[in-house]
Amino acid sequence: MRTGADPPPPVDDDTQNAIIYQDYRDRPAAEIVADARRSWDHIAAAIEACSEDDLLRPHPHVKDRNLMDSGPSNGGHLGSHLMFWYLEQGDEATAEAAMRWAHELETAAAADAKARAYATYNFACFYGRLGRAGDALPLLRESFKAAPELAEWARKDHDLDLIRSDEGVAALLGG
Numbered sequence: 001m002r003t004g005a006d007p008p009p010p011v012d013d014d015t016q017n018a019i020i021y022q023d024y025r026d027r028p029a030a031e032i033v034a035d036a037r038r039s040w041d042h043i044a045a046a047i048e049a050c051s052e053d054d055l056l057r058p059h060p061h062v063k064d065r066n067l068m069d070s071g072p073s074n075g076g077h078l079g080s081h082l083m084f085w086y087l088e089q090g091d092e093a094t095a096e097a098a099m100r101w102a103h104e105l106e107t108a109a110a111a112d113a114k115a116r117a118y119a120t121y122n123f124a125c126f127y128g129r130l131g132r133a134g135d136a137l138p139l140l141r142e143s144f145k146a147a148p149e150l151a152e153w154a155r156k157d158h159d160l161d162l163i164r165s166d167e168g169v170a171a172l173l174g175g
Contacts (some may be wrong), residue, residue, distance in 0.1 A: 002051075010061040078102070079099055079101050079102020079103075080102060082095075082098035083098040083126060086098060087129075092130065095126075096126070099122075099123055100123070102122075102123075103119050103122070107119050107120065116146065117142070117144075117145070117146035117150065118147060118150070120139050120142050121147070121150050121154070124136040124137075124139035124143060125159035125160065126159075127139070127163075128159045128161075128163045129159050129162065130162070131163060132163070133169050136160070136169065137166070137168045137169055140172055141172060144172070151173065
């Protein structure tokens with residue numbers, strides 16, 4: 001975006017994840033960690049090369065968002081992957097810490113209330129997956145205030161299936 005070149009075409013998450021898995025599945029963990037460090041350094045250098053005006057340009061693939069919003073959401077994306085990995089290891093406490101880190105990163109760097117609401121909703125979904133309605137409920141309320149469209153999505157979001165019957169969650173979702 002800074003140079004005016006055309007961005008690469010968008011790729012849906014499942015396709016991108018399959019490509020990344022194929023590229024890295026047989027590589028030693030030490031190589032993957034080293035590549036990740038280089039990748040973060042490359043991203044940091046690219047961001048440093050941008051002016052504030054560059055970062056406030058419209059995102060080429062996400063309507064109503066700017067490029068600056070991409071950085072925090074990528075950190076949150078990493079946090080989500082870490083959360084899933086820790087849950088698969090049976091380490092709920094560290095999974096929660098990873099999601100808390102992702103939420104704090106995204107909300108601190110978000111450009112607007114709507115971006116913070118989406119990060120908060122994702123944190124609520126983490127608790128929903130664990131069946132922890134009491135932890136999810138205040139986060140859901142907070143997210144719906146700034147992004148009311150999330151309430152409609154929450155009514156069908158499978159991340160909330162384990163807590164949907166909770167009295168407070170059911171009342172919030174209108175069910």
